[in-house]
Amino acid sequence: MMKVKVHVTLRESVLDPQGTAVKNSLHAMNYQEVQDVRIGKYLELLIEPSDRPVEDVVKEMCEKLLANTVIENYEFEVEEAVTQ
Template sequence: MYKVKVYITLRESVLDPQGTAVQQSLHSMAYNEVKDVRIGKYLELSLEKSDRDVDQVVKEMCEKLLANTVIEDYRYEVEEVVAQ
């Protein structure tokens, strides 16, 4: 079994209106030290072992479904979980 953590973020050049809204809310709550907020997605997947390479599978899933690579970047971590 593998536990995969996927982080999907907007590319640097893409505006993040949701982040801007959160930043404005934080300012209105007197957290003026906040200078930038960017909001992305965080996915946790559990994968069974198969005859395919786990790295290859995760990359494909990100490219095809999980991330929109035109405007988003992704990175992931794979951790092998040993059944007790």
């Protein structure tokens, strides 16, 4: 079994109003060192390997559903899932 960790974030060119609100709040708390905040999503998929490479399958899922590439970027890592 493979565990896939997917990060979906807004593209650089897209304004992130949530991130901006959090940054302003951090500044109000006196964390002046914060230059920027971007908020994204984290998804974990458990995948049973098939005859297709996991990377190909996950890429396809990201393009079709998990991310909207008009406004979002995605990246993922695949690791062996620890079975209990």
